[in-house]
Amino acid sequence: QLSGGQRQRVALGRAIVRDPKVFLMDEPLSNLDAKLRVQMRTEIAKLHQRLNATIIYVTHDQTEAMTMVDKIIIMKDGIVQQTGGPQEVYDHPNNMFVAGFMGSPAMNFLDAAITDRMTLKGGMFEFNTTDRIKKVIVLFAGIFCTKLLS
Numbered sequence: 001q002l003s004g005g006q007r008q009r010v011a012l013g014r015a016i017v018r019d020p021k022v023f024l025m026d027e028p029l030s031n032l033d034a035k036l037r038v039q040m041r042t043e044i045a046k047l048h049q050r051l052n053a054t055i056i057y058v059t060h061d062q063t064e065a066m067t068m069v070d071k072i073i074i075m076k077d078g079i080v081q082q083t084g085g086p087q088e089v090y091d092h093p094n095n096m097f098v099a100g101f102m103g104s105p106a107m108n109f110l111d112a113a114i115t116d117r118m119t120l121k122g123g124m125f126e127f128n129t130t131d132r133i134k135k136v137i138v139l140f141a142g143i144f145c146t147k148l149l150s
Contacts, residue, residue: 004031026058074098
């Protein structure tokens with residue numbers, strides 16, 4: 001009787017001996033305890049370098065996604081939301097879904113509006129902005145604000 005982690009390693013070993021050009025790893029660390037998960041992340045990264053093969057790595061674990069890949073693809077309901085390097089996607093999210101999904105703790109969002117008086121209003125707050133800040137907020141309004149009033 002093999003444990004879940006042992007079965008994962010056996011399956012990976014069987015795949016390696018076939019010398020494929022592409023590996024598909026679907027949640028390969030999900031059956032492992034925390035200590036073994038950290039160790040296996042390192043081993044999979046070394047394996048990737050040694051095999052010089054493409055690895056498509058499916059995971060819901062952001063730590064795995066951000067630390068183990070060269071390129072990340074964020075999907076929602078089967079539709080690609082953004083692709084890019086982990087740092088690029090983290091620093092420059094394409095939309096609110098990606099911005100809210102990436103990072104820990106998750107980004108907070110609030111409904112706000114920029115009024116003619118250069119005031120940012122939202123919920124329980126209101127503060128005046130400068131011309132420069134207003135331009136930046138307007139520039140990124142499609143990503144970070146859900147309402148924009150002129």
